[in-house]
Amino acid sequence: MEALSRTRDELQLTQTGEAEALRGRDAIRRERDAIVSSTSWRATAFLRSSAEKIPKGVRRLVKAGFTSVLRVRGRKMASQ
Numbered sequence: 001m002e003a004l005s006r007t008r009d010e011l012q013l014t015q016t017g018e019a020e021a022l023r024g025r026d027a028i029r030r031e032r033d034a035i036v037s038s039t040s041w042r043a044t045a046f047l048r049s050s051a052e053k054i055p056k057g058v059r060r061l062v063k064a065g066f067t068s069v070l071r072v073r074g075r076k077m078a079s080q
Contacts, residue, residue: 035041051059 054062
């Protein structure tokens with residue numbers, strides 16, 4: 001009986017964890033949808049598509065230069 005009780009408790013914890021994970025996933029999807037449908041996202045679509053055409057090595061150099069400038073100015077990029 002004790003093993004059955006433990007198994008039920010474990011099942012309940014698993015189901016609770018799954019429900020929390022699904023709620024978190026849904027919240028992230030709503031946030032993503034809000035961003036993608038925002039005016040600023042749509043207005044900057046041409047910049048993102050243009051940036052994809054630049055070779056990866058050049059993008060890395062530009063990002064490194066931009067990061068250096070921000071560090072000198074005392075700021076950090078959001079990705080760091």
